[in-house]
Amino acid sequence: GAVVSQHPSRVICKSGTSVKIECRSLDFQATTMFWYRQFPKKSLMLMATSNEGSKATYEQGVEKDKFLINHASLTLSTLTVTSAHPEDSSFYICSAAREGAYNSPLHFGNGTRLTVT
Amino acid sequence: AQSVTQLDSQVPVFEEAPVELRCNYSSSVSVYLFWYVQYPNQGLQLLLKYLSGSTLVKGINGFEAEFNKSQTSFHLRKPSVHISDTAEYFCAVSGRTGANNLFFGTGTRLTVIP
Numbered sequence: 019g020a021v022v023s024q025h026p027s028r029v030i031c032k033s034g035t036s037v038k039i040e041c042r043s044l045d046f047q048a049t050t051m052f053w054y055r056q057f058p059k060k061s062l063m064l065m066a067t068s069n070e071g072s073k074a075t076y077e078q079g080v081e082k083d084k085f086l087i088n089h090a091s092l093t094l095s096t097l098t099v100t101s102a103h104p105e106d107s108s109f110y111i112c113s114a115a116r117e118g119a120y121n122s123p124l125h126f127g128n129g130t131r132l133t134v135t
Numbered sequence: 136a137q138s139v140t141q142l143d144s145q146v147p148v149f150e151e152a153p154v155e156l157r158c159n160y161s162s163s164v165s166v167y168l169f170w171y172v173q174y175p176n177q178g179l180q181l182l183l184k185y186l187s188g189s190t191l192v193k194g195i196n197g198f199e200a201e202f203n204k205s206q207t208s209f210h211l212r213k214p215s216v217h218i219s220d221t222a223e224y225f226c227a228v229s230g231r232t233g234a235n236n237l238f239f240g241t242g243t244r245l246t247v248i249p
Binding site: 022024027052059060061062064067109111113124126127128129131 | 144171176177178179180225236237238239240241242
């Protein structure tokens with residue numbers, strides 16, 4: 019079946035540094051990838067929609083200069099948390115949609131646990 | 136826009152007992168509905184989906200859900216739960232307009248008690 023790989027699974031960084039999270043679709047081309055943030059005991063909050071070859075679309079309230087998204091190819095999207103602060107500590111999950119497969123279930127990565135000290 | 140309500144944040148149930156996890160949605164357009172399961176520190180795995188056709192949908196691990204348009208519900212059921220079913224369950228909805236954007240409920244923590 020379809021697999022989405024997310025790396026790293028866990029990362030600890032110091033306040034003020036930047037962290038890059040990768041999301042790869044391993045056996046299909048993903049025109050669109052989504053980045054979610056999950057707070058403890060809360061649902062997934064959509065942060066942005068990443069489209070290959072174009073700028074990401076950010077949800078209201080999400081700082082695009084802080085959460086940089088790049089979707090350089092049909093199999094890779096990256097989320098960079100710039101100048102991270104402790105309040106950015108969270109579980110970040112990406113998902114990918116197969117190219118042309120509208121309204122099909124999304125395939126999710128296993129998430130990245132970010133801890134900012 | 137769409138939204139999802141999962142009224143039960145936690146559901147404890149004894150092993151081999153039946154369980155129902157409730158999900159209600161709100162939308163001004165026709166929708167697709169999904170249930171996902173999340174194990175600790177992992178991403179989401181699709182349990183089942185309703186796109187069209189029969190309102191009773193069967194998924195993996197013995198789960199099923201029924202789409203009720205009049206009640207705008209999509210409750211998840213399993214006749215006999217196992218310890219391994221302990222996890223977080225999310226109901227999600229997307230509009231039928233061509234976008235894959237999913238709106239999630241706040242999740243229900245199912246705890247199976249031995």
